[in-house]
Amino acid sequence: MSFSISKVATILALGVVAVSALSSNVQAQATGFPTAQESDPTVMGWMEGFPPAPDQRITNPDSNFFSFPRLRWSVCHLREFLPTEQVSRGLGAPVPFNYALDETIDDVTFLPIRGEEEMTWEESLFANYTDGILILHEGRIVYERYFGCLDEAGQHAAMSMTKSFSGILAEMMVAEGTLDDTALVQEIIPELEASAFGSATVRQVMDMTTAFEFSEDYGDPDAAIWVYNAAASPFPKPADYDGPEGYFEYLQTVGPDPDGIQHGDEFHYRTPNSDVLGWIISRVSGQEVTELLSDRIWSRMGAEQDAYMTVDGVGTPFAGGGLSAGLRDLGRFGQIMLNDGEWQGEQLIPAAAIESVVGGGNLDDFAAAGYADLAGGSYRGQFWIFNNDHGAYAARGVHGQTIYIDPTADMVIVRFSSFPIAFNSRIDPTSLPAYQAVAEHLMAQ
Amino acid sequence: MSFSISKVATILALGVVAVSALSSNVQAQATGFPTAQESDPTVMGWMEGFPPAPDQRITNPDSNFFSFPRLRWSVCHLREFLPTEQVSRGLGAPVPFNYALDETIDDVTFLPIRGEEEMTWEESLFANYTDGILILHEGRIVYERYFGCLDEAGQHAAMSMTKSFSGILAEMMVAEGTLDDTALVQEIIPELEASAFGSATVRQVMDMTTAFEFSEDYGDPDAAIWVYNAAASPFPKPADYDGPEGYFEYLQTVGPDPDGIQHGDEFHYRTPNSDVLGWIISRVSGQEVTELLSDRIWSRMGAEQDAYMTVDGVGTPFAGGGLSAGLRDLGRFGQIMLNDGEWQGEQLIPAAAIESVVGGGNLDDFAAAGYADLAGGSYRGQFWIFNNDHGAYAARGVHGQTIYIDPTADMVIVRFSSFPIAFNSRIDPTSLPAYQAVAEHLMAQ
Numbered sequence A, B: 001m002s003f004s005i006s007k008v009a010t011i012l013a014l015g016v017v018a019v020s021a022l023s024s025n026v027q028a029q030a031t032g033f034p035t036a037q038e039s040d041p042t043v044m045g046w047m048e049g050f051p052p053a054p055d056q057r058i059t060n061p062d063s064n065f066f067s068f069p070r071l072r073w074s075v076c077h078l079r080e081f082l083p084t085e086q087v088s089r090g091l092g093a094p095v096p097f098n099y100a101l102d103e104t105i106d107d108v109t110f111l112p113i114r115g116e117e118e119m120t121w122e123e124s125l126f127a128n129y130t131d132g133i134l135i136l137h138e139g140r141i142v143y144e145r146y147f148g149c150l151d152e153a154g155q156h157a158a159m160s161m162t163k164s165f166s167g168i169l170a171e172m173m174v175a176e177g178t179l180d181d182t183a184l185v186q187e188i189i190p191e192l193e194a195s196a197f198g199s200a201t202v203r204q205v206m207d208m209t210t211a212f213e214f215s216e217d218y219g220d221p222d223a224a225i226w227v228y229n230a231a232a233s234p235f236p237k238p239a240d241y242d243g244p245e246g247y248f249e250y251l252q253t254v255g256p257d258p259d260g261i262q263h264g265d266e267f268h269y270r271t272p273n274s275d276v277l278g279w280i281i282s283r284v285s286g287q288e289v290t291e292l293l294s295d296r297i298w299s300r301m302g303a304e305q306d307a308y309m310t311v312d313g314v315g316t317p318f319a320g321g322g323l324s325a326g327l328r329d330l331g332r333f334g335q336i337m338l339n340d341g342e343w344q345g346e347q348l349i350p351a352a353a354i355e356s357v358v359g360g361g362n363l364d365d366f367a368a369a370g371y372a373d374l375a376g377g378s379y380r381g382q383f384w385i386f387n388n389d390h391g392a393y394a395a396r397g398v399h400g401q402t403i404y405i406d407p408t409a410d411m412v413i414v415r416f417s418s419f420p421i422a423f424n425s426r427i428d429p430t431s432l433p434a435y436q437a438v439a440e441h442l443m444a445q
Helices: A005-010 A024-028 A121-127 A161-176 A202-207 A224-232 A246-252 A272-285 A289-296 A327-338 A351-359 A363-369 A424-430 A432-443 B005-010 B024-028 B121-127 B161-176 B202-207 B224-232 B246-252 B272-285 B289-296 B327-338 B351-359 B363-369 B424-430 B432-443
Strands: A084-087 A130-137 A140-146 A307-310 A323-325 A378-380 A383-385 A393-397 A401-406 A411-417 B084-087 B130-137 B140-146 B307-310 B323-325 B378-380 B383-385 B393-397 B401-406 B411-417
Touching (some): A084 A289, A084 A323, A121 A130, A130 A327, A140 A327, A161 A202, A161 A272, A161 A289, A161 A323, A161 A351, A161 A401, A202 A272, A246 A272, A323 A327, A351 A383, A411 A432, B084 B323, B121 B432, B130 B327, B130 B432, B140 B327, B161 B327, B161 B351, B161 B393, B161 B401, B202 B272, B224 B246, B246 B272, B401 B432, B411 B432, B424 B432
Antiparallel strands (some): A130 A140, A130 A411, A378 A383, A383 A393, A393 A401, A401 A411, B307 B323, B378 B383, B383 B393, B393 B401
16 A cells, blocks of 8 residues: 555545445554554643654644544544534533443453454453443433543544434434435436435445445545545645535536446445435525434434534535544433434434334345445444344444444444544454344343 | 634634734624624534534634634533643632622613714623623622523633633732742743743743844744644644644743833833743642632632633643633622632631732833723733723733623623624624623612
């Protein structure tokens, strides 16, 4: 891999591109990294002192702020690098969770995928460079810990879990009849008529079964991924820059799949779909994604903290990966999903919106994408559906972010992490079986 | 005035420089601006639509985002242009104010300074391009209105009111014995030993009676104001940039007054003093100004909203002007000052800290600075002391920001504004007598 991580990181599109395209030698790099304890930002001393010593500074955009181990500090501090918009919690009192802590969870054991030795739950937290972990069972917090850069009053990058918020907002509109998921994108966003997206249906965008030209050949400076990244950067463009400005202009430049693949043929996990979806829900609602997320969810769930989203250079929130939020607030959202949308006596999310997600996407399309450790799963409404015995599904983001919802065990797990490499294929083997083991532990209580 | 407003605005040092240095022809420009109603951001349509039309975009840093009328949108959206740090309200329930609304305040009349016709309170709101106005009397809200870009859930730029927060934190440390205001700056910040600031006392910094070289000749590209502005910018520096990086490096480059003026000789309202003070209180406390402000004030006053501060390129909060906050939260702070530091049964700010401010600064020094409409006043601990009959004092920021505290009338007024030009000398004539008239009105109830 010769591409510059810092270049990717600069524009924060890191890890929001296809997971499957990455070569295995990146994954091999995981061995040999300093441990979670060794790379703890407080051990590293990043940004301490007034001013921080030059070799302890993490600044933007030339400081590799999103490469390990600096990543471990930066995931809690994105707003200090980038322009952002608030996702307001409103002005009322937060609604606290009840606690029923289970101290035996740390000792729950599981066998990692392809592993030969059992691992304890607590060991898995360090193996995955966990920054925050929350387990809700029957609506109460049974487990909650913070590490590294995070504490209960902090916000952590949600990365591509952002997509699931864009997705559920779209599913809500579909359920409420304000958005027709069979409509063509160009009927809602005429500006996209000439782009590949114009002829896709809203549902194909939501489920990432669109077809479009999107080279992730990082060695090619003209590859789409670089055009996308440059367009997305909120920083001043070079004087000779003549590419698109912002997510929406970029999307208009996207052409059809060069190999003739048609919409609906295949599932490809590609972030520009989420940007199209952000545009759609904004156009339909008349609200930015930040406002919509606040009005429909954040300000109604008794959130403890505002969340925020990064924006491009024309103020468009990054619907595919820009959210940062508090751990327990993501727990509230997960619990609402688990409750079929009901929250404190109110139907906060239409049950039909959640049913659409839980029902899952096309199994064959997903199988063809070759996610080995997610075999049998699917992708629907910007959520990952595991189709396991428990009917679990999740919001997921690179470097180990997850909201894992297990309806059978009446359990939600939220994890913020800063694993040294981005790809969940490296992280899942010590995560998914751990979640299942805790679910079984809780069900046996 | 030939300097580029956009260049100043780019690095957000606009208006944090000396007020007295400005030529009167700038003030003359105030006539002929569109009215408050005409320039209302919602009327102008700034940043509406997905995406906003090119001529309705306000982006950074090349869009004159801090020049009128764009200013009127930007004052509520600084975090969308610039990296920021949170000032956390904590996670508890906000403590609401009680209301005792007085609808007759709108009809209170006053004679503007140098005016010939009386004006009503309500007329003064439009004359001053008010974005948010709050009046507290005997601890209850008697008046509260929002205009333009602001609502009760929004945050507005506090501009140089930020200084008063840095100042009161320093006064608290002095009162508590952790900061000696007679100490030399170099004893606390050895890095400043070779700069002009090193030989000043902490008190001289707090009261802006330091002497140092600080040219505000905007026509001279080597003037200190440009060096300061470039250092403060959080954006990537040009490849050939070899100047200081961030507030703290800039302060180390500041030389003595070229005319031989000594510390203590004169009062000069100059923002770098507040940056020195921010450095001092951070070094003494081990906390960034944002953390300190949260720990000591914001998280203890039942605030409704987080506040935030802009940061430089190495993550240092702008102690001289970087704060944005909600209207009622500044009201809480003003009420605490009025209460001699007591708040909900707790001595949140030592009474001695407030006594130090209220006691005022050197009258002769202030008189020599020539603020015509503030005659008889002084400057102390980063607050403006009016020395009027009511013993009023204030935090003030350019474009009309104020927290006006009137102990005699048991009244606090908070105003956020976006007056077309920066200088309060243009704004005070229709503001200070209005505050006095409302105070007398409330006292007569």
